[in-house]
Amino acid sequence: MARAATKEKTDTKTDTKTSPKTSLATPWNVIVHDDPVTLQNYVTKVFKKVFGYSDSKANRLMMEVHKKGRSIVWTGAREQAEMYAQKLQAHHLLTSLEKVET
Amino acid sequence: MSMWAARVDEGFIFGDLTPAAVETLKGVPMLIESSDSRVRDRLLPETCSKEEDEEHWREHAVPELERLFLSRAQLVRRDLGALRKIPDTSNSVLLVPHEHVNAWLAALNAARLALFALNDMTAEHLEVEGFDKATPKQQEAILRLDMMAEMQAVMLGDDEFDDEDISFDDFIID
Numbered sequence: 001m002a003r004a005a006t007k008e009k010t011d012t013k014t015d016t017k018t019s020p021k022t023s024l025a026t027p028w029n030v031i032v033h034d035d036p037v038t039l040q041n042y043v044t045k046v047f048k049k050v051f052g053y054s055d056s057k058a059n060r061l062m063m064e065v066h067k068k069g070r071s072i073v074w075t076g077a078r079e080q081a082e083m084y085a086q087k088l089q090a091h092h093l094l095t096s097l098e099k100v101e102t
Numbered sequence: 103m104s105m106w107a108a109r110v111d112e113g114f115i116f117g118d119l120t121p122a123a124v125e126t127l128k129g130v131p132m133l134i135e136s137s138d139s140r141v142r143d144r145l146l147p148e149t150c151s152k153e154e155d156e157e158h159w160r161e162h163a164v165p166e167l168e169r170l171f172l173s174r175a176q177l178v179r180r181d182l183g184a185l186r187k188i189p190d191t192s193n194s195v196l197l198v199p200h201e202h203v204n205a206w207l208a209a210l211n212a213a214r215l216a217l218f219a220l221n222d223m224t225a226e227h228l229e230v231e232g233f234d235k236a237t238p239k240q241q242e243a244i245l246r247l248d249m250m251a252e253m254q255a256v257m258l259g260d261d262e263f264d265d266e267d268i269s270f271d272d273f274i275i276d
Binding site: 035036037038039041042045049082085086089090091092094095096097098099 | 144145146147148149150151152155159162163166167170204207208211212214215218224225228247251254255258
């Protein structure tokens with residue numbers, strides 16, 4: 001990450017346009033899938049703990065997982081998406097990652 | 103199983119654990135550490151659809167998860183090592199210290215998922231009518247799943263407690 005920042009600074013000297021490579025990185029979705037074993041309250045608790053979501057948002061996402069079979073619980077840069085997915089799997093929520101289709 | 107639970111200054115106490123309940127709990131670390139592919143596939147699931155992304159995930163994220171699961175199994179084992187016998191009965195009392203609650207919640211979840219996978223169960227088995235349709239081995243697994251879910255519910259705060267100022271020592275009976 002430090003290297004990308006340095007390159008961006010250098011680029012601005014010769015070209016004020018933002019490089020598509022640095023500005024348009026494809027976002028990734030963190031997806032949680034339903035499983036019949038994990039308790040609903042536990043899923044809500046994990047969403048609150050991992051993302052800092054409010055009780056109502058965490059509960060809404062949990063219900064979406066339960067009713068629709070999956071829910072996109074976070075979208076953003078790949079590195080952070082991987083970190084979140086790892087934290088969710090640390091609590092054994094069935095989690096996958098997908099690149100957002102553009 | 104006639105388990106009861108109480109919240110005390112030090113954490114949560116689970117009392118009147120029968121030998122069968124203790125056996126279930128002693129199975130928790132073993133289930134987490136299981137090398138059975140059905141358990142590993144669930145606890146460390148395929149995460150990315152593209153092969154190169156999945157390889158990256160396996161290389162960077164999975165080893166840390168494996169270490170975390172093993173350390174959790176050790177912590178559960180240590181707490182189980184401190185089980186106290188209730189005199190004149192075959193039952194025991196377990197203390198889950200407050201600082202271990204999150205680890206226990208995750209460990210119990212892992213063990214329940216592992217049991218589910220190892221017994222070829224489906225969501226139907228967990229319905230009220232599912233018990234009668236299950237094989238004897240699956241029925242035993244369902245009882246264990248339910249018992250661990252009860253413990254999770256207690257620690258998640260589903261059950262209400264009186265806010266009495268009580269301590270684990272109040273329950274020491276040996």
